[in-house]
Amino acid sequence: MIFAGRFAGKVMVVTGAAQGIGAGVATRAAREGAHVVLADRADFVTEVEEAIVAADGxxxxxxxxxxxxxGAAATMAAAIAAFGRIDILVNNVGGAIRMRPYAAFEPQQIDAEIRRSLMPTLxxxxxxxxxxxxxxxxTIVNVSSNGTRGIRRVPYSAAKGGINGLTQALAMEYGESGIRVVATAPGGTSAPPRRVARNPQGDNAQEQxxxxxxxxxxxxxTFMKxxxxxxxxxxxxxxxxxDEASYITGTVLPVAGGDNG
Structure with a gap:
């Protein structure tokens, strides 16, 4: 469902905007009137931009x-240069690189998980x-995860728990400055095959x-299975x-079929 004009005159920065949830958020927000800044390290993020512009966005x-x-500073500078302000930031970058028991993670792999799923939002x-x-x-909307409770991805869980803490602390610190900070915590989500591999090194049979x-x-x-x-x-x-959520801040909303993580 499209809510025409809901974001009219708003400038929205969406990270991880080349595919999946990020591309969908940016495309729909543009249809609802937002001026959208699409941030991603994948070359094909330009395809999302071209599709939005072709639809008069x-x-x-x-x-x-x-x-x-x-990279974060350059993104915000580009938003200001293009549209003069930043009304909404959707932090969508993240995702588990590897799935394995915590004891089987190597130290550099732990670092990589934290760097992927926490640092871009920070x-x-x-x-x-x-x-x-x-x-x-x-308004800042962080995309967290209900995977703060789960198996085979402890470093990712820790990173997403950090995003939940960031959301609540930042909301408390800047609420009186007119800044809302909220998050969703998605559960498992069906999406087209990734165009950039989750783990560029590939998964062996045990990892699969x-x-x-x-x-x-x-x-x-999940309750819905x-x-x-x-x-x-x-x-x-x-x-x-x-603006429909104007009195909501510091909240992490589970969107996971009843599994709150």
């Missing part, structure tokens, strides 16, 4: 590595705050078996980003 894309602070919140503080208003165990746990833990759809994740993100 306003969008610019930024290729950047949000696992670095420089960096982007920090980089966007100056513009929002100057405006005296802004561990992945199957994690998938079975995620499905069995199924994965969610992309649309079922996109809609709550956009609701929290909108």
């Amino acid at each position: 306003r969008a610019v894309s930024v290729r950047c590595d949000l696992e670095t602070y420089e 960096y982007c919140c920090h980089a966007a705050l100056p513009a929002m503080l100057e405006q005296g208003a802004g 078996a561990w992945m199957a165990e994690a998938v079975a746990q995620v499905t069995s833990s 199924r994965y969610g759809t992309l649309e079922e994740q996109i809609a709550p993100i956009l609701f929290l980003a909108s």
